[in-house]
Structures are given as structure tokens and as C-alpha cells.
Amino acid sequence: MSEGEHAAGLRLDRWLHHARLFRTRTLAADAIGRGGIRLNGKPCLKPAQTVRHDDTVTVSAHGRVRALRVLDLGERRGPAAEATALYEELES
DSSP, X not given: OOHHHHHHOEEHHHHHXXXXXXXXXXXXXXXXXXXXXXXXXXXOOOTTOEEOTTOEEEEEEXXXXXXXXXXXXXXXXXXXXXXXXXXXXXXX
């Protein structure tokens, strides 16, 4: 992605779907609405919240909590290897 696209960001529900953390955007949006997602340490309740490069996304789903640093926004929901390149797992 170009530098301009990084500055613009991507919807949080789309990024969670691209990163293969949720099977569908609807499931990602539901998790956001329930308060299971934090963006840069703040609770996020809107799926349209913008995610940018170097943001920290904390996901509480599937019985575990994961803190992730956004490395790339991704252009599509690709294979698992492509998805794991979108984030870096942070130590809890």
C-alpha cells in the first residue's frame, strides 16, 4: 500500500476480517459492538472506526486476549500467511 493509503486508514471491521481474526465482517462488527475490541487502549464500539499503520488493536474473542500492532492494512482477505503479515503479536 502507498503512504497515502496508510494515512487514510481502513475500517476496523475490514481490517479484522483481512487479518483473519474473524471469519466474516459481520462477526467482527458484532465483536466491536459488544466492546470486545480496543483501539490504542480505548474501547471501540463502532465498526467504522479507522485503523492506521502502527495502531494497537486488542482483541478479546474466542476465549483469549491478543494485543496486535498493525503493520499493514491489507487489500483483501488472503491466505493465512498473507494475513499474519498484517500484524505483530505484542507481549501481554
